[in-house]
Amino acid sequence: MAERKLRMALLSRYSKLHNERYGERPSLNINTEQWAADCLIESYGMQECYDLLQYYFDASQTPTWKFFANYADKVLDARKRVEQDKIERAQMRRKAKEWVNE
Numbered sequence: 001m002a003e004r005k006l007r008m009a010l011l012s013r014y015s016k017l018h019n020e021r022y023g024e025r026p027s028l029n030i031n032t033e034q035w036a037a038d039c040l041i042e043s044y045g046m047q048e049c050y051d052l053l054q055y056y057f058d059a060s061q062t063p064t065w066k067f068f069a070n071y072a073d074k075v076l077d078a079r080k081r082v083e084q085d086k087i088e089r090a091q092m093r094r095k096a097k098e099w100v101n102e
Contacts, residue, residue, distance in 0.1 A: 004034070007037040008037075009046075010037040010041060011030050011033060011065075014028075014065055014068070017054070017057045017063075018063070026065065033065060036065075036069035036070075037069070048076075052068075052072055053068065056068050059079075
């Protein structure tokens with residue numbers, strides 16, 4: 001079980017990102033949502049949770065805590081697919097450049 005301060009830190013990071021986007025604090029019951037934060041931290045680690053949360057806010061049009069808490073694995077898969085696509089595109093560009101220069 002993650003320490004309470006880590007659970008609250010993750011919820012605080014979500015609240016900060018939500019406030020930056022919408023200009024208002026989210027309506028979260030932190031006493032109940034801390035358990036979802038605990039599961040996320042136990043599953044992915046604190047830094048990975050921060051990175052996933054940032055990616056989720058960058059990628060989603062309407063980010064919510066419930067979706068993030070329930071589908072963090074899907075967010076992680078999507079981020080991995082995007083990173084893999086970037087690598088593959090860079091390789092294709094390199095090969096195309098080599099082919100043109102021959």
